[in-house]
Amino acid sequence: MTHFDAIVIGSGQAGPSLAARFAAAGKGVAIIERHKFGGTCVNTGCIPTKTLVASAYAIHDARRGAEYGFSTGEVRVDIKRVKARKDEASARSSKGVEAWLRGTANCTVIQGQARFQSLNTVVVNDEVLQAEKIFINVGARAAVPEMPGIHDVPFLNNSSMMDIDFLPEHFIIVGGSYVGLEFAQMYRRFGSEVTIVEMGPRLIGREDEDVSQAVREIIEAEGVHVRLNAKCISLAKRDGGVAVGVTCEEGSPEVVGSHILLAVGRIPNTSDLGLDNAGVVTDHRGYIVVDDELQTNVPGIWALGDCNGRGGFTHTSYNDYEIVADNLFNADHRRVSDRIQAYALYIDPPLGRCGMTDAEVRKSGRRALAVKYPMARVSRAYEKGETQGFMKITVDAETKQILGAAILGVGGDEVVHVLLDVMYAKAPYTVIQRAMHIHPTVAELVPTLLEGLKPFPSAP
Numbered sequence: 001m002t003h004f005d006a007i008v009i010g011s012g013q014a015g016p017s018l019a020a021r022f023a024a025a026g027k028g029v030a031i032i033e034r035h036k037f038g039g040t041c042v043n044t045g046c047i048p049t050k051t052l053v054a055s056a057y058a059i060h061d062a063r064r065g066a067e068y069g070f071s072t073g074e075v076r077v078d079i080k081r082v083k084a085r086k087d088e089a090s091a092r093s094s095k096g097v098e099a100w101l102r103g104t105a106n107c108t109v110i111q112g113q114a115r116f117q118s119l120n121t122v123v124v125n126d127e128v129l130q131a132e133k134i135f136i137n138v139g140a141r142a143a144v145p146e147m148p149g150i151h152d153v154p155f156l157n158n159s160s161m162m163d164i165d166f167l168p169e170h171f172i173i174v175g176g177s178y179v180g181l182e183f184a185q186m187y188r189r190f191g192s193e194v195t196i197v198e199m200g201p202r203l204i205g206r207e208d209e210d211v212s213q214a215v216r217e218i219i220e221a222e223g224v225h226v227r228l229n230a231k232c233i234s235l236a237k238r239d240g241g242v243a244v245g246v247t248c249e250e251g252s253p254e255v256v257g258s259h260i261l262l263a264v265g266r267i268p269n270t271s272d273l274g275l276d277n278a279g280v281v282t283d284h285r286g287y288i289v290v291d292d293e294l295q296t297n298v299p300g301i302w303a304l305g306d307c308n309g310r311g312g313f314t315h316t317s318y319n320d321y322e323i324v325a326d327n328l329f330n331a332d333h334r335r336v337s338d339r340i341q342a343y344a345l346y347i348d349p350p351l352g353r354c355g356m357t358d359a360e361v362r363k364s365g366r367r368a369l370a371v372k373y374p375m376a377r378v379s380r381a382y383e384k385g386e387t388q389g390f391m392k393i394t395v396d397a398e399t400k401q402i403l404g405a406a407i408l409g410v411g412g413d414e415v416v417h418v419l420l421d422v423m424y425a426k427a428p429y430t431v432i433q434r435a436m437h438i439h440p441t442v443a444e445l446v447p448t449l450l451e452g453l454k455p456f457p458s459a460p
């Protein structure tokens, strides 16, 4: 049995930094990874998809050449080169994480599947490791729901998508949320016919209705087909292709295409970890139950990142690391509940989101003020020829603090931070109105926008 001060299972977005933090403090730490270093974000999530989104954006822009005063001739997409660019970005990052960990003094890197043997021992490659502190950062994977025909047809998910170097003729994407929407727009821009099949009555159902509607308009304008209310999805083989059965309120009951991407949610990688041997409790979906400081029910075991069900993003996983590291090394008392919801949807134009949705504000029953402004009236957006979308902000009528914002438009993923930082400062929105912003930017409109705050409608 080999003893360490700490064991980290998984090299996702929290694990490597935590291992390095222990090592820097002179503690012996082992980090175990069973697959590629860097985990989902680096290998099958953010980095490859945003690299592909960038290719799709450039291709789309080239097709719009005439609007900007140039001509290119026919724009031909070389999907193998698009993939090679993506592969390079992922490999660079994954190798960087591995080299960093292997080059860190006091850090032992082990490749293999980790499994708890007891509350303070882990087995990997038949070797038993022991530590007083164990950190689980095992992430999540694409869910495969038990739908009729699922075992009869080949389908892709975000991981297997990384290997395709051809253009599906007609791509059916099951799931109209964040992952599905990004792939839908990018493959449409690469040249596939694309249909999104969504069970719910609208796309990205967790957003406000006006956001869902605007996103739908943006992707439909590029020729993506959207089938909503697909209550009873089934899959079947068709001559040289696949069919997705949809019980829709309107339209054909079946969509026939060449390939299917399943983008219907994630499940945590916790079932093969031997958690029972350690007595670590999970919820009914397999997420590890943690307290506000990310400790499990077993003292000495923490769970960080997607596997604890408290985030689902790279930045939430990294923030988990910051919380745990500050609490352990700096005697701080940081808590998950102190963080403000923030994320982006990387279609073009992107959606930057922070804080509460309108629906959540309404549900909270508080008195609020709100404003909404079309991107078409933002000078910078107009100059760039990217005027789709809108910005909207909600503030508390009494405290004047910002409650939430949705910036759907060019630069929306960046502009939202103007609001997010003020929210963390717990400052009133009026401080933004005293700030001088740079012209011409999208962010410069935020102070002007706030002048238009009106009582928040109490009903939709």
Ligand SMILES: Cc1cc2nc3c(=O)[nH]c(=O)nc-3n(C[C@H](O)[C@H](O)[C@H](O)COP(=O)(O)OP(=O)(O)OC[C@H]3O[C@@H](n4cnc5c(N)ncnc54)[C@H](O)[C@@H]3O)c2cc1C
Pocket: 009, 010, 011, 012, 013, 014, 015, 032, 033, 034, 035, 036, 037, 038, 039, 040, 041, 042, 044, 045, 046, 047, 049, 050, 112, 113, 114, 115, 137, 138, 139, 140, 158, 179, 269, 272, 273, 304, 305, 306, 307, 312, 313, 314, 315, 316, 317, 346
């Ligand atoms: C298509 C897609 C696009 C995304 N885009 C974004 C985005 O733009 N922005 C964003 O913020 N988030 C995005 N995400 C989400 C983001 O990728 C994840 O939230 C993030 O990677 C989670 O990190 P993590 O630290 O929880 O674990 P992961 O990155 O999933 O890493 C877990 C690691 O643990 C390893 N592991 C698992 N079990 C074991 C075991 N028993 N033994 C040893 N090793 C094990 C795995 O191999 C993996 O390497 C995207 C996700 C997807 C699927």
